[in-house]
Amino acid sequence: MSALVDIQGLSRSFGRSPVLDRIDLRIEAGEFVALLGRSGSGKSTLLRVLAGLDEADAGRVTLPKRRSIVFQEPRLMPWKSVAANIALGVPNARASGAVALALDDVELSHRSEAWPLTLSGGEAQRAALARALVREPELLLLDEPFASLDALTRLRMQGLVRELWRKHQPAVLLVTHDVWEAVTLADRILVLEDGRFRREVHVALNHPRRRTDPHAAALEAELLAELGVEQADHHQHHNPHSERIEP
């Protein structure tokens, strides 16, 4: 059966430096994939190609038509109300009630007519999430969507994204620097390094995932080590779900 996202041999260079080097990636419908990698490893470049904001130099890319992206910043139009921002580019979204449903989904109905500049950081990101959801994406691309939020708001947003994913069941590709975020949310975690996927981990842990679960904590430590972050209390547990991908 064909996957929702099927990428084969995708390469992208800027000038003479290759950023993505013959990458293969399949994502099934409804799958939640997290993408980790050091700064500059090409995560956003990959997401931009998948969003159609950038083109690959080489490779075959099969993508669903309905895709949405949420960035680190909300990128709302300041001269339009929250509801009008969410309706942008989606014909009849207000009349059909789709905007109201999306606002309800992100618990922002009471701010429907507000101006974006009057929203808190968390509210603005929830509006950006509603704008993505109103398109009923089969593939939801999230480029560090919680990175600029405070820790408490970030936790709430992670819970909200998981709830919305269960409700709407899009495939999700989440770029994050936060290893624990990847461990708590994803079915599968990929680590990008030097333009290739160096590691693929299938996360078969029950939800909610907690750091008190030794398997979850060991996986986090292992991924942190992979990214070059050593923890003081780092225990080396072998994770049977994790495979190293040699170039």
Ligand SMILES: Nc1ncnc2c1ncn2[C@@H]1O[C@H](COP(=O)(O)OP(=O)(O)OP(=O)(O)O)[C@@H](O)[C@H]1O
């Ligand atoms: N439009 C561009 N022109 C030139 N170089 C670019 C362009 N976009 C990205 N790059 C370069 O490609 C490399 C990968 O960038 P990218 O933003 O994809 O990394 P990233 O993994 O998302 O990093 P971060 O985690 O810091 O956001 C970087 O070296 C960056 O400077």
